[in-house]
Amino acid sequence: MKLLVLTIFLCSAAAISIAQAPTPTPPVKANARPTPSPTPATAEPYDKADVATMASKCVVLSTEAGDIEIELFPESAPETVRNFLNLVAIGAYDTTTFSRVVPGFVDQGGNIWTRSGGISMELAARARRTIPDEPSKILHERGIVSMARPDTPNAATTNFFILVDSDPNLDGTFSAFGRVTHGMDVVDAINKAPVTGEKPDKPVRVKTAKITACTPVS
Numbered sequence: 001m002k003l004l005v006l007t008i009f010l011c012s013a014a015a016i017s018i019a020q021a022p023t024p025t026p027p028v029k030a031n032a033r034p035t036p037s038p039t040p041a042t043a044e045p046y047d048k049a050d051v052a053t054m055a056s057k058c059v060v061l062s063t064e065a066g067d068i069e070i071e072l073f074p075e076s077a078p079e080t081v082r083n084f085l086n087l088v089a090i091g092a093y094d095t096t097t098f099s100r101v102v103p104g105f106v107d108q109g110g111n112i113w114t115r116s117g118g119i120s121m122e123l124a125a126r127a128r129r130t131i132p133d134e135p136s137k138i139l140h141e142r143g144i145v146s147m148a149r150p151d152t153p154n155a156a157t158t159n160f161f162i163l164v165d166s167d168p169n170l171d172g173t174f175s176a177f178g179r180v181t182h183g184m185d186v187v188d189a190i191n192k193a194p195v196t197g198e199k200p201d202k203p204v205r206v207k208t209a210k211i212t213a214c215t216p217v218s
Contacts, residue, residue: 041129042122044086054081058181058214059088061109062207063098065190068162068183070145071214077134077177080147080156084177087158088209092123097203098190100161107190108148108161109206116205130155133175140170143187145178164191181217 046054054074061068074081087093093109095116100108112119112127119127131147132154140146144163149156162180164187170176180187194201 045089046082046085049082049085051075051078054078054085056214057085057211059084059178060210060212061093061183062210063186063190063204064207065204066183066186068186069181069212069215070178071181072178073136073138073176076136076138077175079131080134080175080177083129083131084160085211087126088211090126091209092126092158093206093209095205095207097205098200099203100198101191101193101195101200102198103191103195104165105167105191106161106163107187108159110148110159112158114203127158130157133173134177135172135175138176139166140168140174140176141166143180143184144176145180146170146174146176149174162187164188182215 051074054072057072059070059072061070072081072084087110092112096109096111097114098107098109099111099114100106102108112123115123133149133156138144140163142163142165145160146163147156148159148161156175190200190204193204
């Protein structure tokens with residue numbers, strides 16, 4: 001069976017309640033520093049966008065190997081699409097690479113830590129923000145774009161993958177949120193480039209990621 005970022009195990013767990021002794025309250029210092037309030041998340045362009053607005057948008061990844069255009073499915077994965085559009089809108093994907101390639105299976109991109117020139121503290125914090133899983137009836141077929149995540153549910157952040165072949169083992173588990181409408185030849189070229197294990201010998205870089213009006217599919 002093909003492997004994605006990490007293997008998903010389906011298991012059941014019993015709930016365990018642990019009683020704890022009360023923790024003594026430490027004495028208050030006379031000149032104690034005030035506890036800083038958590039910094040609220042910065043508002044992003046698509047935070048309040050409705051499904052119709054998001055569905056009208058496509059994303060073009062302009063890579064070193066050519067352009068990849070992606071249509072989006074907010075009807076099936078609204079929070080995943082919102083997250084993806086926000087990341088594109090703030091320029092988070094610019095200069096990232098397709099850092100994992102499994103020949104005949106997937107091209108994985110979206111790793112913010114692969115940006116050229118490093119990243120700011122603000123972008124590093126944004127890259128750690130998780131989103132809920134949104135599995136749907138969309139099948140993981142060739143050209144589908146879906147979110148990568150570790151074993152932990154609801155732990156997807158910025159990494160996504162594009163399928164070059166179907167894999168029903170992913171259906172109902174991963175959040176499929178888009179489809180490549182133009183540029184599958186570019187996806188195939190990335191997938192066929194030399195790799196060592198699953199690491200490309202020369203990772204293809206995304207020069208820019210832009211939100212556009214969708215190009216009609218011929």
